[in-house]
Amino acid sequence: xxxxxxxxxxxxxxxxxxxxxxxxxxxxxxxxxxxxxxxxxxxxxxxxxxxxxxxxxxxxxxxxxxxxxxxxxxxxxxxxxxxxxxxxxxxxxxxxxxxxxxxxxxxxxxxxxxxxxxxxxxxxxxxxxxxxxxxxxxxxxxxxxxxxxxxxxxxxxxxxxxxxxxxxxxxxxxxxxxxxxxxxxxxxxxxxxxxxxxxxxxxxxxxxxxxxxxxxxxxxxxxxxxxxxxxxxxxxxxxxxxxxxxxxxxxxxxxxxxxxxxxxxxxxxxxxxxxxxxxxxxxxxxxxxxxxxxxxxxxxxxxxxxxxxxxxxxxxxxxxxxxxxx
Numbered sequence: 001x002x003x004x005x006x007x008x009x010x011x012x013x014x015x016x017x018x019x020x021x022x023x024x025x026x027x028x029x030x031x032x033x034x035x036x037x038x039x040x041x042x043x044x045x046x047x048x049x050x051x052x053x054x055x056x057x058x059x060x061x062x063x064x065x066x067x068x069x070x071x072x073x074x075x076x077x078x079x080x081x082x083x084x085x086x087x088x089x090x091x092x093x094x095x096x097x098x099x100x101x102x103x104x105x106x107x108x109x110x111x112x113x114x115x116x117x118x119x120x121x122x123x124x125x126x127x128x129x130x131x132x133x134x135x136x137x138x139x140x141x142x143x144x145x146x147x148x149x150x151x152x153x154x155x156x157x158x159x160x161x162x163x164x165x166x167x168x169x170x171x172x173x174x175x176x177x178x179x180x181x182x183x184x185x186x187x188x189x190x191x192x193x194x195x196x197x198x199x200x201x202x203x204x205x206x207x208x209x210x211x212x213x214x215x216x217x218x219x220x221x222x223x224x225x226x227x228x229x230x231x232x233x234x235x236x237x238x239x240x241x242x243x244x245x246x247x248x249x250x251x252x253x254x255x256x257x258x259x260x261x262x263x264x265x266x267x268x269x270x271x272x273x274x275x276x277x278x279x280x281x282x283x284x285x286x287x288x289x290x291x292x293x294x295x296x297x298x299x300x301x302x303x304x305x306x307x308x309x310x311x312x313x314x315x316x317x318x319x320x321x322x323x324x325x326x
Contacts, residue, residue, distance in 0.1 A: 029089055029267050033064040036257075037082050038094040039075025045209045045291055049125055049255050050094045052287045056278035075099035076110060083117040087260040089267035093118065096255045097165055101307065102314050106163050106325050119263050120303040122275045123256035125293040127207045129169050129226040130237060131157070135218065137202045142224050142243040145179055148202070154180040157203035158192035161185050163323050165253050166205035168314060169226040171321030176245045183321075196220060207253060208233050209292030227252045233292045250317070251310035254296070256303055272300050 036054050040046045047069060054065035070078040079099055085091035100114045112118075133139035139148050149155040159166035162185045174181040184201055186192035189210060196204040197219045204211070204220070208231045214220040215234070222237045227250055230239060240248050257275055259268060276297045278284055285295050318325075 029270055030061055030063050032090060033066055034061075034089070035066050035068055035091045036094055037068045037070055037078045037091065039071060039073075039078035039096075039099060040069065041071045042069055045127060045207070045293065046094060046096060046255060048291050049288060049293065052284045053124060053275060053278045056281050056284050057274050060277055061274055074103060076103065076107075076112075079112050079114075079118075082258065082260060083112040085260050087262040087264075089259060089263055089271055091260065092121070092271070093258040094255060095258050097251065097253045097310070097314075100258070101251075101310055102163065102165060102168070102318075105311075105315060105318055106323065108325060114258075114307075117261050118258040119261055119268055120300055120307060121257040121259055121268055122272045122279075122300065123254055123296045123298060123303045123306060124275065124279050125255050125288055126227075126296055127209055127253040127255065127293055128229070128231040128233075129166060129205060129253060130208050130211065130231070130234065131170065131173075131223045131226055132196065132204050132206060132211055132215065132220040133223050134196055134199050134202050135221055136199055137221075139202070139223055140221055142238075142240075145177075145223070149180045152202070154182045155203060156182045156184050156201050157205055158184045158186055158195060158201045159205050160189040160192060161187060163318075165251075166207075168317035168321050168323070169250055170205045171323075172248050172250055172317045173226060173240060173245070175320040176240075176248050207292065212292045226250060229294075231292070232289060232294065251313045252294075254306070255293075256296075268300055 036050050038046050038050050050067045054067050058065040070081060076099060079093060082091055082093035104110055104114055137148055139145060145155060157170055167183060170181055189206065192204055193206065195201045197214060205226065211220055212233055215222055222234050224243050225231060225237050225239045227239060279295055279297055288295055
């Protein structure tokens with residue numbers, strides 16, 4: 001008579017118990033607080049998005065949703081923290097295009113790989129970019145750029161720093177238009193915006209959400225949107241395509257939620273449904289659109305497909321801008 005070894009029985013029972021515990025955890029998810037970690041300080045548009053969506057999610061699921069600002073190193077500290085977190089759906093990253101799409105193309109020493117270490121849950125917003133001019137330049141439309149550049153030995157434009165989306169977008173525009181843009185990098189968006197308002201630089205590449213107050217106050221003039229579609233916050237400003245540049249492949253800055261790799265699909269699906277439900281709440285949508293963001297709702301696969309498509313666009317932008325990986 002064949003006897004099954006006790007060790008084999010124990011192993012089988014352990015596997016069954018583990019599977020049962022996993023199934024139970026997925027069935028009862030979420031039954032404790034969820035953390036949203038982001039790589040920027042309070043007050044930034046990323047913080048606004050996280051807190052608006054998190055507060056509505058908390059109401060809907062009956063569990064606290066805690067926002068944790070872990071600023072530093074261009075957002076990489078937050079990404080690293082979530083990549084190392086348990087894959088149980090209780091620690092999420094509100095990621096953005098710089099940290100998840102561009103930095104991996106430019107920084108060889110990143111401790112995380114977005115494609116390997118994360119699962120896309122849901123994109124929530126696009127943040128359109130706009131090229132704005134100081135009112136004293138009399139630049140009001142794309143057609144004014146060439147004459148201003150010829151009279152002033154080039155078109156100096158500021159950004160939040162080299163290798164940012166703001167920088168790469170103008171470099172794509174430069175490659176397509178042959179306009180004499182000269183990049184003036186700053187250490188952050190705030191000093192660049194201050195110099196634009198103060199007249200120290202004539203042009204600035206910036207998100208609509210950031211510069212809308214200055215545009216309303218007459219301190220900045222929107223010239224052209226550096227993306228594929230118009231912005232509801234600046235409905236009369238044309239896109240580059242509408243300005244005659246048909247062959248520029250450019251992505252918008254975006255923000256969306258990620259979970260650590262190996263998070264069970266059932267939990268990803270539940271999180272996607274809850275995030276979409278929260279974003280579609282009228283009060284959340286109004287808060288985000290009033291901040292200059294464009295709400296995007298879709299599936300996890302929609303988000304994954306967008307990430308794949310824009311990787312090619314930003315690779316082209318890096319080459320056009322002559323930005324060297326570090």
